[in-house]
Amino acid sequence: MNVIGDVPALRTLARAARGRGDTIGFVPTMGALHEGHLSLVRRARQDCGFVVVSIFVNPLQFAPGEDFSRYPRQPEEDEKALAATGADLLYRPDEKSFYPPDFSTAVEVGGVSEGGEGAVRPGHFRGVATVVTKLFLEVAPDAAYFGRKDLQQVAVVGRLIQDLDFPIRLVVCDTIRDPDGLALSSRNAYLSAFERKLAVSLPRALFGARARAAGGERDPATLERQTRIELERAGLAVDYVEVVDCESMRRPQRIGPGVALAAAIRLGKTRLIDNVLLLDE
């Protein structure tokens, strides 16, 4: 596995791969890799001849006061994990060359980015859309791999690809969970042992709603209300609980295919998000 930080070297290696007839799969990450990320790399490995992973903790997608400075960073472990998983190239730009002092361009995706995380984290999706656009232009992949855990991010990137005509296939992979159901997240590392036990109430409440949908419940407001009550009873501070159409991120009239229940909660200083599709596809 090549590990590089500069764009000319990245382009040279990617073009060489393309010249050999390989397709390029790309997994953008912020590092602190867990099995969720590695499942994306494995999927890219299956699909593509050349697999690029980026690690870049993108300051633009953190609002002031969020956890940018304390976001977990573990470059050596990440590098080992990626090499073991079969990535071909690890692209690890440094912040100053990625965003030089006179950097002044932003990409904004309206609509899908406005509710949910967008409402709670102003500027977050603008930062996501900007970094993803720049990384896409640097790597020029054929396919890009994102996890469904970040449901709204997937919708934003999907919209971005469609609106700007990126020649990139978006591949969305299932959320990977701990045995008790908690979705893997780099931020789980922030949880104390006590908080970690409480955190399981988040997936439990979401899967409870999914069971009620399977049992015939079709009203978004009812599922939202019941889930919120469960989360609050478990001692979690609820940022939002929302039924959304996965593509438009709008609230549907009724539960149907492609509709998810998404929630964000706070546990001490840690903020966690999760979602489930309410019906089998």
Next chain:
Amino acid sequence: MNVIGDVPALRTLARAARGRGDTIGFVPTMGALHEGHLSLVRRARQDCGFVVVSIFVNPLQFAPGEDFSRYPRQPEEDEKALAATGADLLYRPDEKSFYPPDFSTAVEVGGVSEGGEGAVRPGHFRGVATVVTKLFLEVAPDAAYFGRKDLQQVAVVGRLIQDLDFPIRLVVCDTIRDPDGLALSSRNAYLSAFERKLAVSLPRALFGARARAAGGERDPATLERQTRIELERAGLAVDYVEVVDCESMRRPQRIGPGVALAAAIRLGKTRLIDNVLLLDE
């Protein structure tokens, strides 16, 4: 010359050209082509194996109340002129497929876009940056050709290419002028015979300032003031007269290399812009 409106066909032809080893030159236009545009096509023809020209009157870069609906459209003449000038492919998307109803992405370049045209035409450069980003992704050129007449647009596109890491070389070509000095512009067609005669005062004032700079004047404020007085004496309504650094679009302390004098005036219902470099490079 191929004339097409859809992206898959565009990509097929561009990729075929690339497969033959051709570099791709791209000239984005809004049509109503004049010698200024054609000079860009000729330059692209010299540099590149495959020359793509787009014609798209981009609604996003017109503010409400501007001249979007009456902007000159002459598809047959344009097509003939491009074929005669040696373009390989004319890409002419229709508005509905370029901006479908759920289109919701915008690209914004701060800094360079804020003064000058940006201050007078809110949203203009956001529209420019968005359409240019999308066209760049569709055409995937090696080089893109822009006229220096739209000085601030050149700065915005330059910034965009640099910030987002587009693998595209920006080629800036000199302004083409009528024999009396008026810069060619599709909007000159709006001028009555009387206004057309008055319009020459714009380049005359700018070249007057250039002569004073050649004679040793180095103070931006003095040149701006004198030029404004000349323009107003000639009966032109001045939107702005500004000394700017061509790259940063900031006002320099003193006249030096890479510094231009840019002006926008109104003549009846018509708005014209022009600029000159104040010193020889």
